[in-house]
Structures are given as structure tokens and as C-alpha cells.
Amino acid sequence: MPCDVSLDIPDGLSVPELEGLYNAALRQVASAAAAEKRRCGERVALLGKALRAAKRRSERTERPEWSTYPELVALPRCPEDARYVQSFGLDDAQAVDFFQEYGFVVFRDVLDAQECEATVAEIWASLEERTPGLRRQDRETWHLLSSERYGLPEEQAVFTPQIVANRQNPRVYAALDAVLPRMHHIEDFDSPHPDPNSVVVTQDRWCLYRPGRSEESWRTAENLHLDVNPWTYAGLKATEIESLRYGCAGFGDHRFPLQDFRAELTAVQGKEGVQHVQGVLNLIDNLEEDGGTRLVPGFHHCFHGWLEALGDMDQNLAQSGQQDNWVLRRAAGGGSFKFSNLDPIHQLSRRVPLRGGSFLLWNQLLVHGSCANRSENFRIAQFITGFRAGEMTPGRSWARARAVRRLCGALPRQKLAPHVFGEAEEADEPRPEPERELGARDRQSWACEVVLQSPGEPEAVLQAFEDFHVQCRPLLQVGPVKGRHLDAAVRRRRPRRCLELGSFLGYSAVRIARLLDDGAFLYTIEQDADNAARTAATLEHAGLTGKATALCGTLQTLQCQLEGPFELIFLDHSKALYLDEIQHLEALGFIEDGTTVVADNIGGCNRGDCRRVSCGCAYARYVRSSGRYVSEFFWGSRDGIEVSVAQGRGCQATRSADSGCRSAFA
Ligand SMILES: C[S@@+](CC[C@H](N)C(=O)[O-])C[C@H]1O[C@@H](n2cnc3c(N)ncnc32)[C@H](O)[C@@H]1O
Structure with missing residues (x-):
């Protein structure tokens, strides 16, 4: 035909x-x-x-909360140059009125040209240091950067000289001081900061978006969200923000210092007379098409009505359909609220183009997010925000000041340092914990201890694994970058029966199982008994035992207990085994027409003509050219993931399986 x-x-x-x-x-x-x-x-x-x-x-169906969204507004533009949103001088009294009305404000000329240039140079230098082969001046090397993580560095906070200097800049301070309401009646103020109204600045990151006009793959993802758990903010759920201590208190403690700097942003709770803000210090001119921050002006006025229409937090915990918005709970009672790409709120969001050296501040109750870069320019910015010292209890503020001093090391402290960082006494420094040497096994136990302390839901469990990998010790898991391709394969196939070879601690099992429809299930196989037990514990903690079962053994020892065929199979155990295993799975009849086989860690040897079994290239060659699969390959950061869909009769066995027991189950 x-x-x-x-x-x-x-x-x-x-x-x-x-x-x-x-x-x-x-x-x-x-x-x-x-x-x-x-x-x-x-x-x-x-x-x-x-x-x-x-x-x-x-x-798509109508949602009650949609009726609470603000009216669509056009943003006032700069009279001298309408490509930019209206901005204000630091001493302009109208800035605060603008902030109250729209929920955001842009202060111009906060950093001068030299400070912007020095910050940009520092960001490039740290990218070059961590990306072998990257050269700022050479466009041909820019493909080595990643657009995952929204152009953010891996760590949760950065402490390099100019970044730290910007945090103490008097003009940055003045901008924050202008929008934050002053606190009154703080009795017995016990703090390393001189005054309850000192502006404490946050320790955060920067971002760099590559020019995405002709290179679509360089564009970052787009989103809209709130960086608070709305129910915590409204006081309907407890916050544990005052328990943050910004340091590893000891082995097995899941509180990484940098994670707490993030938690202090997302675990805030609304209080009388207190306003929480977020900010972007813009380092180069940023026009509409250059991508970057977008906001929903006026959403802060509608926040409480919107929250009431949403109902209980428990009804908003997971994204079960494409249209669902949902809350991701994070440490200390905090979280973030994610808007689906189908939500009509996207039509109300507005990009905020601003000049280099400007500082954008917005009320934390303003829905905001990011647009991809579609121009020939870079977008480069530093994230800084602040709050009044009087908001913190003594326990938190002293611990915070000590941690900042430790993290900033010997970098110069400027005049405002006592206000923005606090003045912790040297004598208060806790004695450094002796660095414990961790073998692979200890690391795995530690990771599991940490993960089991996260909120018991799939997204929080995944986040805890990812945080551990970035902030503590590397883990052999598929990770969020390649994990997204695994997710896409699961969503596309909507499998009823899934099989995974190589569970490790259960990260990928949680990724797969959380997307399964009711009645669908996953068997995840792990040869190491300790890891198999850890995977079982992870699945239980994530509330996924009804959808996934951890088995200890190998395909060969367990094949008699499995009933195929499977609609999705994830190979993530040993690359050298992949080719043999897929042919064995075919022979067992576990692969049928339409089965999606996903294999991790492909292509890492970086040799296009490689045929070796040991690096998975022989497997890649087989799924790409045997005619039995339609196969696609996606790069992660070091290697990639192969997604192959079995085609028609061609996928059925050419050799017979040696199980001898399968007939009892087929
Ligand atoms: C890369 S890790 C798996 C990572 C996991 N899929 C994730 O993304 O979270 C590989 C795991 O496969 C296990 N393994 C190695 N050979 C195996 C085999 N033949 N059958 C089952 N598991 C195996 C190892 O013990 C290790 O825990």
C-alpha cells in the first residue's frame, strides 16, 4: 500500500x-x-x-476563579522611549503610588554602566569556568550553554564579588526602602541588624537567556506562577519560616544553607502592615522581544478573592489534567503556585521591558513569570529582593547573619553591610562541622533520609532528590532535564503497564508513576537489595504504592513473575546491557507494536560513528536503524536519552527467549 x-x-x-x-x-x-x-x-x-x-x-471548561482575575490593562510607557515601561527616579514620590496601583514599579539608573558591565563580566566568567569550551565572544560556542533551568546557575545562591557588592549598593537599598512599608512597635529588638527597619537583602542568583531569534532550542520555557504557597500566605496553613537556620546542622539534616535562602522567599505569610516584594536588577537593555519578566498587573488586588474561589489547598495539589493549576509545596510550609499554559490568565500578563541598570520590584502577590527570548540580544539580570529586619525572630536573624558571613567569606563589606547582611560577632561563629567522608552507600542512605523528610507528595519528593543532587552530593538519577523527555513519553503513550530496569533510589519510578492513569502500574527492578528497599520507601512516601511496585533482582531473575507485554519500558541500569536486554524483552514478548522504550545515558562518548556496546552506542544504532523502532534522541547536559516506539510486527522477536516459564503467565 x-x-x-x-x-x-x-x-x-x-x-x-x-x-x-x-x-x-x-x-x-x-x-x-x-x-x-x-x-x-x-x-x-x-x-x-x-x-x-x-x-x-x-x-477546557470554565473555572470559578477565572471570574476573579483583574481587567486587562495597558502599561504606561516611558515618555522619552515608548519601547520601555514607565520608570521612576529613586526620589520620585509617584513611584510608590504606581507600585500600589499596578503591583510593580521600575526604578531607573540604580546601577551605573560600569557596575552593570562588571556584573555581566562576572556572570560570563563563572559560566566559562563551569562550561568547558565556552567563550563569551564566540557565538559558535554558545550552544554549550543550556536553556533548561531558565538560564539560572545550578546553585541556589551566588556569592561572587560584584554580585555581593550589588546587594550592598546604596541605590539598590534605597529602591527597596522606598516600597517596603516601615515597621512600628518592635519591642525588645534582638538582632544582628542595627534597626527593625534595616532592609535585609536576599541571597539569590542571576540568569542569562541566549538570543533565540533563529535558534529556537535556545529559548527558555515560558511560565506564570506565584512564588508563595497561597494558603500559607493567607494564614490558612502554617509557615515554619522562623525555624530556618541557614546551615547544615549536622549529618542527616536536610536543611542545606542555600535552600533556606530560597525558603525565606517562598514561606512568607501575610501580616498587617508588611509587604513582600520580589526584584530583578536588569543588567543590559531588555526590550519586549528579548524575553524575561512578565507580570499580571493588578493581581495583588484580586489575590484573596481568587484564593477563596480556588477552595481548599487539598483540591489543588496535583496537576491531573493539562488545564489544572496547582500548588507545589516546599520546605518550611512555603511553596509556589503554577498556572497551566491553558489558563486565560496568560492573556492578562504583560512583559516589562526595561533599560540596563533598572531595578524592577513587584508585590509577591502578583502573578508573574517569564517569556522566552526571540531576539538577537541577550537577556542578563540578577535577582535581588529584600525585607525589613523586624520581620525576623532573633533565632532566625542571628543564624542568618552568621551564614551570610560564612558564605561571603572575605569579600569586602561596605557601609550598608550591617543593615543588609547583619553584624554577627566572630565569636558567634559555630564551629565548622568536620566534613564527613561519604562512601557511595552512605550518600544513598543520606539522600533517602533527606527525601523522606520532604512533604509526602510526588513533586516534593522529586524536588528533594534534585536539591540533594545539586546542593549536597551527585546522585545517579535521570534528573529533571532528561526526565522531562521521559515524562513526555509517558504522557504521549498513556501506558497501562510499565517496566523499569534500574530503580536506584526511586527518583525515576516516582517520575513515571505520578503520571499514570488509574489502574495503570509500574514494576521497577533493582538488583541491589538496599536500593530496592529504598525505592520501596520512596514510593510509599510519595503516596504511589498503588501505582508502582519495587522488585529486587534483574530481568532474568524476575521475568517469570512479570506479565507482559508492557506499553512503556525504561532502561536505566547498565548501558552495556541495553542491546542484549531489548532483544531479550522482544523475545519474551514484552515489547509489542507501540511499546515505547526509553533508554538513559546514550551518546555520552560523543563519537558519531561509535558502535561499541559499552557506551550504549550499539543499542542506539539498533533502535535507529533496525526498522523495528521509530526513535528520537534528546540531549541532556552530559549525555542524552533515546525514546523509541516499536513498530508493527517488525518489533517482534527474532530469537527465542530462554525463560522457560513465561507461558504460565502469558
Ligand atoms: C543509573 S541508576 C538508576 C537511576 C534511576 N533510574 C533514576 O533515574 O532515578 C542504575 C541502577 O541500576 C542498578 N542495576 C545495575 N544493573 C542492573 C540490572 N542488571 N538489573 C537491575 N538493576 C541493575 C544499579 O544498582 C543502580 O541502582
């Missing part, structure tokens, strides 16, 4: 019509002649995209 290779997908097709075309196209890829395979594959991809969009459209 001749192949339908048209790449024109008609508009307006229904979900069942698109499903029919998609399945037919998948079948055609397997039977297509070599010359047509590529075009058939493109047709599959286009139909898949159209099908996902049609499904999203069919899921």
Missing part, C-alpha cells in the same frame, strides 16, 4: 479522527520503504502535535 506522506494536517479534525490518522501513520513508518521513512516519521510527529493540541482544547 502506498504511504500517505502528506505533511499538511488539516485544521479542525476531532480527537478520534486525529487518533485514527496518528495510529495509521505509526503503522506506516514500520512498513515504509527506506526512502520514505524519514517523511513518514515527520508526519507522525506533526500528527502527534495536532492530537495533543486537540486533546487540550477538548479538556
